[in-house]
Structure formats: structure tokens, C-alpha cells
Amino acid sequence: MAQSNAVGMRRPGWAQRLKEWLCRESTAGVICSLPFIIGFVLFLIVPMLLSAYYSFCDYNILAPAEWAGFKNYVKIFTADAKFVKSLGVTFFYALISVPLRLTFALIVALILLKNTKMTGIYRAAYYLPSIIGGSVAVAILWKRMFAIDGTFNTVLNMLGIQSNIAWLGNVSTAIWMLILLSVWQFGSSMLIFLSSLKQIPQTLYEAARVDGARGYQQFFRITLPLLTPTIFFNLVMQMINGFLAFSQSYIITQGKPMNSTLFYVVYMYQQGFEYFKAGYASALAWIMLLIIGAFTGLLFLTKRFWVYEEGN
Amino acid sequence: MPYRAKKALSATIYHACVLFLGFIMVYPLIWMIMSSFKPTTTVFTTAGSLIPTTWTGENYVNGLKGFGNVPFTRFFLNSLFISVVATIGTVVSSALVAYAFSRLPYRGRGILFGAMLVTMMLPAQVLMVPQYLWYNKLGWVNSYLPMIVPYFFATQGFFVYLNVNFINGIPRDLDEAARIDGCSPYGIFLYVIVPLLTPALITSGIFSFIWRWDDFLSALLYVRTSNMYPASLALKLFCDPGSSSDYGAMFAMSTLSILPVLLIFIFLQKYLVEGIATSGLKG
Numbered sequence: 001m002a003q004s005n006a007v008g009m010r011r012p013g014w015a016q017r018l019k020e021w022l023c024r025e026s027t028a029g030v031i032c033s034l035p036f037i038i039g040f041v042l043f044l045i046v047p048m049l050l051s052a053y054y055s056f057c058d059y060n061i062l063a064p065a066e067w068a069g070f071k072n073y074v075k076i077f078t079a080d081a082k083f084v085k086s087l088g089v090t091f092f093y094a095l096i097s098v099p100l101r102l103t104f105a106l107i108v109a110l111i112l113l114k115n116t117k118m119t120g121i122y123r124a125a126y127y128l129p130s131i132i133g134g135s136v137a138v139a140i141l142w143k144r145m146f147a148i149d150g151t152f153n154t155v156l157n158m159l160g161i162q163s164n165i166a167w168l169g170n171v172s173t174a175i176w177m178l179i180l181l182s183v184w185q186f187g188s189s190m191l192i193f194l195s196s197l198k199q200i201p202q203t204l205y206e207a208a209r210v211d212g213a214r215g216y217q218q219f220f221r222i223t224l225p226l227l228t229p230t231i232f233f234n235l236v237m238q239m240i241n242g243f244l245a246f247s248q249s250y251i252i253t254q255g256k257p258m259n260s261t262l263f264y265v266v267y268m269y270q271q272g273f274e275y276f277k278a279g280y281a282s283a284l285a286w287i288m289l290l291i292i293g294a295f296t297g298l299l300f301l302t303k304r305f306w307v308y309e310e311g312n
Numbered sequence: 313m314p315y316r317a318k319k320a321l322s323a324t325i326y327h328a329c330v331l332f333l334g335f336i337m338v339y340p341l342i343w344m345i346m347s348s349f350k351p352t353t354t355v356f357t358t359a360g361s362l363i364p365t366t367w368t369g370e371n372y373v374n375g376l377k378g379f380g381n382v383p384f385t386r387f388f389l390n391s392l393f394i395s396v397v398a399t400i401g402t403v404v405s406s407a408l409v410a411y412a413f414s415r416l417p418y419r420g421r422g423i424l425f426g427a428m429l430v431t432m433m434l435p436a437q438v439l440m441v442p443q444y445l446w447y448n449k450l451g452w453v454n455s456y457l458p459m460i461v462p463y464f465f466a467t468q469g470f471f472v473y474l475n476v477n478f479i480n481g482i483p484r485d486l487d488e489a490a491r492i493d494g495c496s497p498y499g500i501f502l503y504v505i506v507p508l509l510t511p512a513l514i515t516s517g518i519f520s521f522i523w524r525w526d527d528f529l530s531a532l533l534y535v536r537t538s539n540m541y542p543a544s545l546a547l548k549l550f551c552d553p554g555s556s557s558d559y560g561a562m563f564a565m566s567t568l569s570i571l572p573v574l575l576i577f578i579f580l581q582k583y584l585v586e587g588i589a590t591s592g593l594k595g
Contacts, residue, residue, distance in 0.1 A: 028497035029416030033424060035405040036472065039465020040427055043443065044434075050449075051442035061448065111330060118327060124581065125334035128341070131584065132573050135526045136547040137566035141344045143551060144559065151343055154359040184337070188588050195589035237433070244437040247528045251548060265437045272441045273533070281441045288438055296433070 051282040059279035072283035083284070085259050086267040087291075093175060093263065094242030097182040102234060105189035106227070110219075112190070113197055123194075127187035138181075139251035143168065146177050168253055171260045178249055178261055182242070189234055196230045197223070225308040232307045236299055240292055264288055341570075348372070348567045352560025371560035372568070379549055382539045384565055387546035391569075394459050394542055395524035401464035402471055402520040403513055409466040410475030411501050415487065432469035436529060444533055454536040459527070463520075471516045474587060478512035479505060515587035518580055522573050543569045 012020075021027055030037075055072055059065035076083050112122055132138055145151045146167035156163040167173045200223065208218050246265040249255070255262035255270075268288070272281030343362060347355050348371050350364040358365070378384040412418075413425055436443075447458045466472055482505065490500050506513075531545040538546075547569060550562040577584065 023496040023498075025416050025497055026418035029412045029418035029421060032408050032412035032416060032497075032501070033418075033421070035464065036409040036424065036428065036466040039405075039462060039467045040424075040431070043446075043462045043465065043467050044431065044439070047439065047442035047446035050446055054445060061445070108333075111326075114326070116323075116327070118330075122330050122334055124577075125338050127581075127585075128577060129337055131522065131577050132341070132526075132570050134523075135570055135573070136528050136544045137344070137569045138340075140547060140551055140562060140566055141340055145340060145343075149356050149359075151340075151359045154356075158360045191585055191588045240433055241435055244435050246437045250532075251528070251551065265440075268441065272444070278441065278445055282445070285438060285441045292433075292438070 055283035057279045060276045061278045086262045086264045090264040097179045098238045101183045101186045105186040109190045109193035130185040130187035133185035228307045348563040355559045371564035375561035375565040387543045391542040398463040398524045399520040405466040406471035414479040428469045458534045515583045
């Protein structure tokens with residue numbers, strides 16, 4: 001700036017003015033945001049608009065797209081039993097696994113809140129599954145563990161429980177194995193709960209104790225209400241991820257047996273990349289997007305009934 | 313019962329329960345690692361016992377031979393390349409965008425910030441068909457481009473959000489002092505913000521690396537030639553029908569594939585915990 005004052009005697013040259021313009025906060029802000037602006041348009045908006053168009057077309061990737069109006073949507077809603085089935089499976093999975101995982105995470109977080117010398121090790125043991133749970137290695141492991149000759153049956157037999165169930169091959173148990181895999185990864189939610197539990201002021205508990213509140217009363221009147229914002233945020237994010245589960249089920253069951261684990265995204269993948277019906281798959285993607293939007297909106301509407309907000 | 317004995321007893325019960333549950337949690341992983349050292353024919357006949365009776369390294373030798381003419385080390389190197397490059401892109405672009413979102417007001421910033429939050433809620437799966445069609449048009453299919461280029465454009469809201477939170481915590485007096493000394497907004501980013509942002513950069517780097525390393529979906533969609541396979545996709549070959557089912561080798565390669573993540577977990581756990589805690593607490 002000192003330099004520009006010295007030069008300021010003369011009319012500033014265009015290079016100087018350009019430099020000043022570039023260094024203005026608002027210009028710099030736009031320039032620093034450019035990666036996001038470009039990426040958002042190029043890798044999100046454009047593909048979404050493109051697929052919105054294709055969802056109204058007959059399009060199989062190889063041949064050019066042909067406008068077909070609402071044909072794909074009509075077929076999905078009126079003549080596609082697998083669509084209904086996969087939607088049901090997905091809802092069942094998300095609505096059971098996410099609340100279970102959050103409940104587990106909360107219980108274990110409360111248990112580990114007690115500080116002992118071993119707490120670090122315990123925390124690590126419970127957290128480890130969530131950090132590697134997304135890998136193909138774990139999916140393969142799961143597939144072998146619950147096979148008819150897998151570890152789970154062997155251990156059961158050793159404990160004296162005779163079992164020869166193919167856990168992943170049975171219509172009524174397969175989905176539960178995937179739910180189990182999801183609940184097993186409760187570790188990161190547990191860490192989130194742990195850190196928000198630590199932020200609850202101790203004075204609240206002291207005051208409650210003075211008033212003679214019992215342990216469970218303290219939990220339901222202080223701990224739980226103050227955790228609701230965290231619970232809400234994680235519920236929304238994990239529900240969305242639950243609706244969109246793919247890799248694990250694709251590797252472990254491929255939707256079998258009898259479509260009992262056919263997740264929506266697996267079905268979408270089959271339509272798009274196994275039958276090459278890109279237009280149809282695009283329509284499926286848009287329907288899911290709208291469902292997620294509606295569901296998230298609905299969750300937000302319930303917010304004021306159970307989520308504690310500062311200052312209320 | 314005297315008070316102290318009662319206390320010791322309850323502490324013992326507490327530790328026994330927590331330890332037992334913890335053991336169940338990590339049991340599958342220990343089982344996988346141990347199985348990779350058992351002779352491949354005995355993996356399932358001895359599934360009930362954890363410790364191998366005879367230790368062997370032949371599963372690793374067999375597994376590393378890979379598939380066809382492609383050794384498994386090649387798959388790991390592919391994974392490493394993709395993960396490292398995409399992670400560098402993510403870390404640099406997310407930090408820069410977060411700096412603008414946190415410190416440099418301009419018209420329309422609020423809308424862009426909202427757009428960023430939306431990308432946080434849009435996982436890759438829902439976009440797989442749209443993005444595939446688009447990358448297909450661009451001629452990017454069967455290359456690493458779809459798995460690398462988007463990450464240089466801060467497309468993962470999670471990391472931008474993490475950095476914004478962190479930068480908001482850096483006192484503005486420091487920027488102000490630098491500005492008075494004649495530092496441009498770019499200089500402030502490089503010399504003031506970035507050095508202080510290091511913990512958040514490390515956290516972002518670690519998460520990005522783990523997610524890219526584990527990424528299966530985009531490899532499945534975009535990689536066709538087998539010598540370009542990353543490890544995640546190559547592992548899947550073990551459980552395809554028709555492949556020779558060498559379970560020992562399968563578990564050996566699975567174990568190797570989680571090794572980098574395991575090492576990160578052991579040595580950099582602090583950053584993982586911080587990242588989870590700061591980004592999962594939005595009210």
C-alpha cells in the first residue's frame with residue numbers, strides 16, 4: 001500500500017489498477033471460490049440437467065437418445081414390481097439400521113464417558129469397524145462369515161447351538177446381515193456423541209442433583225434434550241446415506257435372494273449398467289432424489305417438536 | 313459389603329463387559345487377519361479357532377501373483393496413485409474455497425455456501441447415472457479422469473465445511489495485522505491461514521485418502537481394463553463366480569488392502585477423532 005501511495009502522484013497505470021482490483025476482498029473471494037463454482041456447475045448441475053433430460057428419453061448409451069415423454073416414469077409407477085420391491089427394501093433397511101446404530105452409539109458413548117486408564121483403548125476398539133467398514137475387504141469378510149460353512153455358524157455350533165442356516169441365502173435373514181454390518185459401524189456416531197456429551201455443562205447436573213433428580217431423570221431431562229441437535233443432524237445425514245446404500249450390498253448379496261436385499265441403488269445400477277437403460281435409470285435417480293428431498297423436508301418439519309434449540 | 317470392595321467389584325464388572333463387547337467388535341477383523349496366515353485348505357475347517365496351528369505366508373505369495381498377468385502389487389499402486397492425487401486436489405481446493413467462504417465476503421457467497429451444504433447431502437450414489445452419462449460424453453470413461461479431476465474442484469462439501477469451521481476459529485486480528493503490513497488476500501491465505509490450518513488439512517487429507525482408497529463405486533463404473541484396476545475392484549474378483557476360490561489368498565490381499573487404513577488409524581487417530589467430532593456436531 002505504501003508503494004501505491006508513492007506512485008499515486010501519477011495516474012496509476014492499468015497494471016496497477018488491475019492489481020488493486022485483484023486484491024480487493026470481493027474479487028479475491030470470487031477467485032478463491034472459482035474451483036467450487038466451476039466444479040459445482042460442471043460435475044453437478046450439468047450432469048443433473050443432462051439426466052433430467054434423458055429421463056424423458058429412450059436412451060441406451062449406445063444409440064442416440066430419443067424423446068419419449070413420460071414413458072419411463074409411467075412404466076416405473078405402473079408396471080415395475082422391482083421398483084416397488086427395492087423401494088420397500090431400502091426403506092426397511094434405512095429405517096431400522098440408522099435408529100439402531102444411533103441408539104447403540106449413544107449407549108456406548110454413555111458407557112465410555114466414564115474416564116478410566118483403558119478408555120482410549122476401548123474407544124479405539126469400538127471405532128475401528130467404522131473406519132474400515134466401507135472397504136471391499138470387509139464386504140468380502142462379511143460374505144464369508146455368514147456363509148453356510150462360515151465362521152458364524154461354526155462359532156454357534158461350538159457353543160452348542162446347531163445351526164446350518166445360510167444367513168445370506170435366506171429371504172428372511174439376508175437383509176438383517178446387512179443391517180448388522182451397518183450397525184457394527186456405530187463407532188463414528190459414538191465419537192460424535194462423546195464429544196457433544198462432554199460439552200454439556202456439569203453445573204446442570206449439579207443443580208439437578210441438588211434438586212434431588214435421579215440418574216434416569218437427569219438423563220431424560222438434561223442429557224437427551226441437549227443431545228437432540230446432534231441426534232437430528234446425524235439422523236438426517238445417515239438416513240440419506242442409508243437410502244443410498246450400494247457397495248456393501250452389491251458385493252455381498254447382489255440383491256439376492258429373491259430380491260430381498262435389492263437396494264434401490266443396486267436396482268438403479270442394474271438398469272443403467274447391466275441392461276444399459278440409461279434413460280430409465282436416470283428417471284429412477286430423479287425419483288430417489290425427490291424422495292430424499294421430501295423425506296429430509298419432513299424430518300425438518302418434525303424438528304420443532306423434539307429438537308432442543310438454544311434459547312427456548 | 314464394605315464400600316471399597318463394592319466399588320472394586322463394580323469396576324471389574326464394568327471393564328469385563330466393555331472389554332468383552334470390544335472383543336466382539338474387532339473379532340471379525342482379527343479373524344480375517346489370522347485366517348490369512350492359515351493354510352488355505354484349512355481356513356474354513358478351522359474357522360472356530362482364532363490362532364492358526366501352522367503359520368504360513370504362502371497365501372500372501374499366491375495372492376500377490378494377482379489375476380491373469382497382472383500382479384496384485386500393480387492394483388495397490390493404482391489405488392495409491394488415484395488416492396494420493398485425488399487427495400491433494402481435495403485438500404488444496406477445499407482449503408482455498410473454505411478461505412473465501414469464511415473470510416472474503418462477496419455478493420452471492422451465501423447462495424454458494426448453501427449449494428456447498430447441498431453437495432454434502434448428495435452422496436455419489438445418487439449421481440452415478442447422471443455423472444456416468446456426462447463423463448461418457450466427455451470421453452473420460454475407462455480412464456482415471458472421473459476419479460481424479462472432480463476432486464480438484466472442491467466437490468466434496470464435507471471437506472469445505474470442515475475447513476470453514478476451522479478457519480472461523482482463527483482470530484481475525486491476525487489477518488488484520490497482515491493486511492496492515494501490506495499483505496494481499498492471497499498472501500494472507502498463504503502466510504497466515506495455511507500455516508494455522510495445518511491440523512484441518514491433515515484431517516482432510518486422512519479422510520480423503522481413506523475414502524478414495526476404499527472407493528469401489530467409481531472404479532466399478534469407470535475402469536474397464538484389468539491392469540488399471542485399483543485394489544478395491546481387484547479384491548472383488550476373488551468373490552466373482554468362476555474365479556478359483558482361494559480363500560487364503562483372498563484374506564491375505566484383503567488384509568493388505570486394509571493395512572494403510574489400519575496404520576493411519578493407529579498413528580493418526582487423534583486427527584480422525586477431531587475431524588469426526590467437529591464435522592458431526594452441526595445443530
